[in-house]
Amino acid sequence: MTNSDDNIYRPYSPVSRLGGCTCGQHASVAEHDAAALAATEARATDVETLSRDFIEAAAVKALFPLEATRRAFLSAVGQRTAMAAIASVLPLSSLQAMAQDKGSLEKTDLKIGFIPITCATPLIMAHPLGFYQQQGLNVELSKTAGWALVRDKMLNNEYDASHFLSPMPLSISLGLGSSAKPMQVATIQNVNGQAITLALKHKNNRDPKHWKGFKFAIPFEFSMHNFLLRYYLAEAGLNPDTDVQLRVVPPAEMVANLRAGNIDGFLGPDPFNQRAVYEEVGFIHLLTKEIWDGHPCCAFGTSAEFVQKNPNTFAALYRAVLTAAAMARGPKNRELIAGVISKPQYLNQPEVVVKQVLTGRFADGLGNVQNVPSRADFDPMPWDSMAVWMLTQMQRWGYLKGDVNYRQIAEKVFLMTDARKHMKELGQPAPAAVSPKFKVMGKEFDAAKADAYLKSFAIRKAV
């Protein structure tokens, strides 16, 4: 039954109008109506079928908010190909199943914070594409001015859930730089998708060994940006605490500061790397995927208190964001998503900039067009080994002191098991149960040997 084109809303017909009348292939509307009426009535009287049809139509409508785009797409690739393609990105059958058995939601009006950067793509796009609504949630997305404010609003319970830098839930749970409150990471929002951008005057100075005295901007202390930049500089023999200056600067100001010459470069979130190129003030020196391919960047999470009080609502949120992430992973959807999220109420950026970030076909600021499809990706799996790595770096640079049980904190904050469970429920391929090892600049990291890993670094903050 699923995906069949008997669907009375006819979401796969290039000539139908979703939400409007279903006029189509007939010579006249009357003729069509007469012919379709009987079949439609039969189908529409069955409540279950109707509900399934509605979800399917809503999902397809969400994929193509513009009627013209949907019709053009369907006419171009043909109905059957389209149905197969859409079925591969949208877990329609599980969505349909889920809508029929929702646990009672403890709270349906939710306020979710986000920072306007492409890292937040899944949780932003879930709003205009109706993924929250599908789960019965009425979500208000609240654009936030900075990471410190995200932290404070989560501590104050002003937000029900939020977009975080993935080390933030760890640091807040540990009470580093704020009062302690247990936070949890439901999903990673994005992997890769950051870059080191340098001012144009340094285009012939690409070797980090010669960067002594540089001033760099990072978005927040407890950010992958900070840890990755420090790692990269240290590998080149520079001590990030003494040889260069690292300043916490909000992303939008990074471009302005680069233009004014106050900083030499930044490791920042997109779209601001691409925006610096677009503004002709900088060039992309290195994508962070070159430092650690598949590194986590931002996360979606909430407080442990919220999860305890609202388990069903949390599960519904989980499903909405995972569904969005699955869609965001499809390379074919990226252009469409770029159009949706670059609007004023979300990123408020030129679409051409966001498109380059998401598709990975971009101008590098040095006159070349580069093609790196994996520039940004949206793997939602919150591996606890990633959290352990972040903790080792916090300790390496003196943010975290004393003996720390990495594994215990990581497992408490990063909800790996929950993520796997929900992905399975949604019919998405569930990842393995054990965190993978990964390589950062060629050096393997094994979460089981974190202490030895930390000790192996020559450059670190003196204890």
Place this chain on the structure above:
Amino acid sequence: MSVANHLKLRAGLLSGLILLVILGLWYAATATSGATASAAGLTPAQIEYAQMMGQDPSAIKADGFPTLGQMGQTAWSHLSRPFYDNGPNDKGVGIQLAHSLGRVALGFGLACLVAVPLGFVIGMSPLLHRALDPFIQVLKPISPLAWMPLALYTIKDSTLSGIFVIFICSIWPMLVNTAFGVAAVKKEWLNVAATLEVSPLRKALQVILPAAAPTILTGMRISMGIAWLVIVAAEMLVGSTGIGYFVWNEWNNLSLSNVIFAVLVIGVVGMLLDLAFGRLQKAVTYVD
């Protein structure tokens, strides 16, 4: 025609002339940047690169310092629909202004409620004046935004914190001016009141208040000016609504024409607020 009218006319003409010069300079400074290279003789890769850089002649690149024409378009697009509402993060400039004015009114109103009575007490009691003076002198020069992290931590609500910041910045000029105005009421008038055995409440309301009203209103006028300065900065910090948030959001987008528009709007509203208090001040001024 009187001399005063003549002066007014000449001042008006001069203002107009200055405006024209500014606009002329703006026009001259931005006119040359509009030139775009033609696409002829470029390889497809170069054309694609140019498009990615927003240099496609058919697309308008919304960056750099705007020309007068772009500025006019921006202003018109905002002014033609000031009250649209596309969800919590994208509202018309009218709605944003209303949010800002609402916050200012609340913070300022609360400050009035505290500062005027307290100023009265301080002004009437030399003892209290001396005792509280060091505190006032220390607290007065603190930038109101420095209170923000403390407010967020203790009040635990960003909207209330914004209002608190307005409250704390507008309280000092009113308090100091009220105290000064009350203390400076002429001794003769108080003596007359004493001879007539007027009750203390009546003395405060019918002798001191009218006598000190011009000074109090001066304090209020200064406070309102500061409050309007601070609300923009506060909203840029805590965001979500208001004209300050509007500036921040457009800054994020590096859209100078929108920022300039917002700056002009902030200026005009500030001027209107000041004019209103100027009127009030005139209404309570008296001649000895």
